[in-house]
Amino acid sequence: MKSFSIKNVRIFATGALLGLAVCSQVQAGEITVYSALEEDEIADYLAVAKKSLPDIEINVLRLSTGDLGARIIAESANPQADVIWGFAVTNMADKKIISQLEPYKAANSESLPAQYRAEDGSWFAATGYMGAFCVNTEVLKSKNLPMPQSWADLTNPVYKGEVVMPNPASSGTGYLQIAAIIQGAGEEAGWKLIDDMDGNMAQYTSSGSKPCKMARAGEYAIGASLSFVAMKSVEMGYPISMVIPSDWAGYELEASGLVAGSKNKEDAKKFLDWTLSQEAAEVYAKYKAIITIPGSKPSEMATAAGLPENLSEVLYPVDFAKSAMERPEILKKWSATTAK
The missing domain is CATH 3.40.190.10 (Periplasmic binding protein-like II)
Known part of the structure; x- marks a missing residue:
């Protein structure tokens, strides 16, 4: 089992160890995030996030897109996550998954072009x-x-x-x-x-x-x-x-949203707000060809390879x-x- 820590961030590559974290009562200042983003990028993103959110302990379960979708559906009667982060929007659109999200218009989400967010605020995509x-x-x-x-x-x-x-x-x-x-x-x-x-x-x-x-x-x-x-x-x-x-x-968008059954919605919302911040956009550029946040610029690597601006x-x-x-x-x- 692969797991590692970044001070107030814990990342788990499988579901087994996470079960120990989420079965105990979730305290204020602690959230559980489900993600299909790659482990190395999660680590980089959260190393930056902890500077803006020092009082929130962020427990991340990382699974492949298919496995994550199956887990979300299996837990529908008793959701264990507060946030779904960086999940393929094609999969997020599954009625069994989208029905578990609570509309939340994260800070700066309304500045995203319409194709990068749900009209009802159930999801938005910062990257793709x-x-x-x-x-x-x-x-x-x-x-x-x-x-x-x-x-x-x-x-x-x-x-x-x-x-x-x-x-x-x-x-x-x-x-x-x-x-x-x-x-x-x-x-x-x-x-x-x-x-x-x-x-x-x-x-x-x-x-x-x-x-x-x-x-x-x-x-x-x-x-x-x-x-x-x-x-x-x-x-x-x-x-x-x-x-x-x-x-x-x-192309595919990587969508994020607030789980309706979240036990710590205020901190979950703060995290979702951070995922649309300019400081998040700067670190996304290390890994992403598509960054939807207005004002984002392509990385030197993208420009050198000929990616259109x-x-x-x-x-x-x-x-x-x-x-x-x-x-x-x-x-x-x-x-x-x-x-x-």
Whole structure:
């Protein structure tokens, strides 16, 4: 079991140890936060948060998106969390989860563009992540392959066996990619594109970051992955070019909200307010391609990798409610399409 502390912050990577913390009576100045953010970024964010919230002990349970959703639903009759933090909005939209949230308009939330917050105040998203291709320029050169610019390009037979992407059934990144394709191209054309790309796929991975890591290691020419991993790979000196697909660049928002059954709502609200602060935005830049807080600037790493400053120009306007509702049917059809 992996756990560590940051003075007034405790982070647990699994549910077992957290149970010891939340089964005891929660005192004023102590909150329990459920999150799907990565452990390293949680640690950095909270190291900053504790300076603004020195009197609040923040206990964080970190689980993968799927596991966290299942836990929230399982605890619906007796909620154990005060706050849900950094959870995929596509999953947050599940009626069994969204019904457990109490509308709260956190400080600065109304300054967010409308697409980054619920109209009723049940959730807001300070950050998000987007898909991108990690293209190994050395492999392209050695095999005389053209630089891909779009999903449609990946159907070109010259890329056969040179493309890897995440399995949407196990990876949120994989799902946001195919959801954007289907919504952008339309049902018939979208599924035809996915079917045509399947002919070139070397494999589907369980992780959203793995395709980029495989591409930067030279195992394959192209990894359909996350923009952050692409930017980090460029910064680390790998022969990687980040390509934002010119047709349908999918993305996901990381939503936060107040749990209706919270036993310590005032401190929970203070924490939610902090997640939209400028000091939070500054540390988000170390990890996020998408920061929705007005006035946020891209990091030097993002600029060096070529991330556009105005992401609205490249992101496909995903209908998250539609994406959530159609998920079971899309995954079923994807499995049938790629099972050949």
